[in-house]
Amino acid sequence: MNKRISWLNIALLTAIATGCASVPKNHALAPEAHTIEGGREVQISVAQGEIKTNINQSNVAAAAGGGLLMALIDAGVEAHRAKVAEEAVKPLRDALVGYDFDARAQASTKATLEEIGWFAPRDYGFVKEINADARSARLDATKSDEMAFVDYEYGMSADFDAVEVNFRVSIANRQTPPKTKPVTRLYAANLVYHQWHKVVIPLNGAAKDKDANVIRWSANGAALTKQALAASLTQAQSMIKRGLTQSAETSLAIPKGARTTAGGYTGSLIEKVGTTTLLWIPIQDQWVLIADPIG
Amino acid sequence: MLAVVGCVPQLPLVIDSKYTPPQKQGAPRTPLKQDRNCVVSIESLIDKRSDTSTLGTVTGRSVRSPTDVGLWLRDTFKALDTLGVAVSDDNASSKQTIGLDAELVTAWVSDLPSSKNANIVLRVAYHQGDKVGEPKLYRGAASRMNWNAGDNELQRLIDAALTEILQNVSADVQSLCKQG
Numbered sequence: 063m064n065k066r067i068s069w070l071n072i073a074l075l076t077a078i079a080t081g082c083a084s085v086p087k088n089h090a091l092a093p094e095a096h097t098i099e100g101g102r103e104v105q106i107s108v109a110q111g112e113i114k115t116n117i118n119q120s121n122v123a124a125a126a127g128g129g130l131l132m133a134l135i136d137a138g139v140e141a142h143r144a145k146v147a148e149e150a151v152k153p154l155r156d157a158l159v160g161y162d163f164d165a166r167a168q169a170s171t172k173a174t175l176e177e178i179g180w181f182a183p184r185d186y187g188f189v190k191e192i193n194a195d196a197r198s199a200r201l202d203a204t205k206s207d208e209m210a211f212v213d214y215e216y217g218m219s220a221d222f223d224a225v226e227v228n229f230r231v232s233i234a235n236r237q238t239p240p241k242t243k244p245v246t247r248l249y250a251a252n253l254v255y256h257q258w259h260k261v262v263i264p265l266n267g268a269a270k271d272k273d274a275n276v277i278r279w280s281a282n283g284a285a286l287t288k289q290a291l292a293a294s295l296t297q298a299q300s301m302i303k304r305g306l307t308q309s310a311e312t313s314l315a316i317p318k319g320a321r322t323t324a325g326g327y328t329g330s331l332i333e334k335v336g337t338t339t340l341l342w343i344p345i346q347d348q349w350v351l352i353a354d355p356i357g
Numbered sequence: 358m359l360a361v362v363g364c365v366p367q368l369p370l371v372i373d374s375k376y377t378p379p380q381k382q383g384a385p386r387t388p389l390k391q392d393r394n395c396v397v398s399i400e401s402l403i404d405k406r407s408d409t410s411t412l413g414t415v416t417g418r419s420v421r422s423p424t425d426v427g428l429w430l431r432d433t434f435k436a437l438d439t440l441g442v443a444v445s446d447d448n449a450s451s452k453q454t455i456g457l458d459a460e461l462v463t464a465w466v467s468d469l470p471s472s473k474n475a476n477i478v479l480r481v482a483y484h485q486g487d488k489v490g491e492p493k494l495y496r497g498a499a500s501r502m503n504w505n506a507g508d509n510e511l512q513r514l515i516d517a518a519l520t521e522i523l524q525n526v527s528a529d530v531q532s533l534c535k536q537g
Contacts, residue, residue, distance in 0.1 A: 109414060111406075111465025112476060119470050137471040141502040144472035148500040159462060159478060159494060164407065190408040193369075193419050 090313040091233075091255050091306060101182030102233070103204045105197075106171050107189045107213045108164045112155045113287070114217030115147035116226070143220075150272045151218060157284035164188070166295055167214045174299040175210070178306060183210070198245045201236055208233050208254055212302070216291060222275035223268035224325070225290035231302055232256035257305040258348035261297045262325055263290040266355035278357060286357050297351055301340075305349070316342045325352035367418040370511055374423035376433040377516050378523075391443040394452040395534035398445050401458040402430040405480075412515075413466040415473045416506040420466045430459060430479075433519050440527035455533055456484040457526075462494070466514065473503040473511070475518040481526060483533060493529070497522035 120139035123132035168188055175183040184206065189196070192213060201209055215228040233254040238244045246252055265286070268275050279287045319330035322341060327350050329341035339352045404426045412420040423429040434457065438444050445454070462478040475498065482492040497518035504510060 110467060111413065111463040112478075114467060115469065115474075117469050137502065140469070140471035141500075144469040144474065145500040147469070148474050148476075148498055152496060152498065155476070155478075156494060156496060191411040191414065191419055193414070193417075 088251075088253055088255055089257050089305065089316075090308050090310040092310065095254065096180040098182065098206060098208050100206050101184035102208050102210045103185045103187070103206050104171070104175060104183045104210045104212065105187045105189060105200060106168050107192050107211070108167055108215070109190055109192050109213070110215060110217075111190075113151065113158060113163075114215065115144070115151050116217055116220045117143040117147055118220045147218075147220070147272070150222065150276055154218070154276050154280045154284060154287060157280040158287060161284065161288060161291075163214075163216055163291060164190075166292070170295045170299050171212050171302070174302050178303060181210075181306065194245050194248055197248055201234055201247055202244065204236055207236055209236065214298075216294070218279070219262070221268070221270070222265075222272045222279065224262050224264040225279075225287060225294060226263075227261045227291065227294035227298060228259070229298055229302075230256065230258050231305060255306070258346060259298065259301045259305070260348055260350045261294040261301070262327075262350065262352045263293055264325055264352070264355040266357040290356055293353060293356070297353055301349060301351060317344065327352060367506060369419035369421055370508055371421045372412065372423050372429070372515050373512055374425050374429035374432060376429070376436055376519055377512075378436055378439055379513065379517055379520055391438060391441055392531075392534060393443050395455065395530075396443045396445045396453070397434075397437060397455050397457050397530055399431060399434050399459075400456045402427050402434075403458075403460045404430075405460045405462055406464065412464055412475075415466050415468045415511060416503060418506045418511075420511055422464065426461065430461060433523065434459070434526075436523055437527055437530070440523060442527050442530050453485070453534060453537065455530055457530075458482045458484070460492075464515075466511065468503060468506075471503060472500055473506065473514055474498070474500045475514045477515070477518045477522060479522055483530070485533070490533075495522045495525050 117140060120136040120143070122135045122139065123129060126132045168186070172183070172186060175181050187200070197211070211230075211232045211234065213230045217226055218224070219226055233256070234247050235252070235254055238247055239252055250256060265275055265278060316332055317330050319332055319342065322329065322331040322334075322339065324339035324341060327341055327343060329343040329350065332340040332342055332349065334340070337354050341350045341352070342348070343350050409426060410422055412422055414420065435444050458481070460480040462480050464477045466473065466475045468474070477497045479495045480492045481495055483490045498521060499514050499517035501510070501514055501517070
């Protein structure tokens, strides 16, 4: 597991943070901000049709000091890697036909938010497409002062040696900041709360060969993959709860954790329990949980 | 990388319900000879997706399903006639008619750095008279360099995925025709 690209970061930052704002530190809800009159509407999204692939980015241009030709080489290398990954994943996708990740994500998210009494989720919606205009329009229509969004993305690591679930929890104000466009409510800096998360479930004894790993993930109706996705959602729910209920002091202390490497990720250690490690990755401002390997 | 569009989102693209087979440069466009004694009759086309409106996002650009998915699938299957399979819409009499029922299981697009990808899965069942075959899954997939998530390149991506399905359906239908 080398460097990973956070697909959700790319997709959502492109679609929503179109103002290209820097990442703020609104990662904790003050106790006085917990309760909102009338509760919060919730929109859950899974913007994909099947399990996604991932690739390691090519860095020829960076290594060579830039240049259009080098950038073109990078693009060609990445397009080739994508083609290989999309071909390799086919048996797994076929084995997962009929597996409904969307329903599972919705059910577990509802259960989690309802456990947090003060959150008071009131209505749930589900979408397969995330775009800033539609989300802004949805905010206009809410009857609450705030609305929560939980966006999931699930996929394989670049080497098919882990299942990864990325997700983001955000809370936006219905009111538009003065003298700004409505879509600015969704910019990271203007959100009431937001937190990126990732759960990584490695494959025990994974091979270097992608195809060999895909065979294991796909066997018996993709039993291992389904197990990994279920485990990811379980871990995701405790991370959602932890993020929403953490204090500002706890949030501010996270970057001060000991520099730690686990499962190919390096970041500040938040917690290590047994063989499960929770890190904060500064560059993506994301919590990454590397769980026990399966298989 | 090549698909950087700054902070200006492009308008959503609605995929055309007309399927256009990809043509190799310089290749003559001559349909394969059809066996008129064995005809495929397209009988039912059902969209089983939970969200029938969206196909996904490529470089921040929304890609939407054709407005009439039934028409889209029908037009696609009609292109079997370019692959040597005679297609009938109306159960026209023939020595041998193979009924085709298809369900659209999934259709979606995605992106990875520098590339765009499409996946379409159809569950197809064939029947000849009282003989009903087991449904079979057909996957069409395409992965291409992403230039700017333009209309034509996204449409061609979808058509390429459909082409893979058509080629496999065509092979199976011709095999059924031979079995009689």
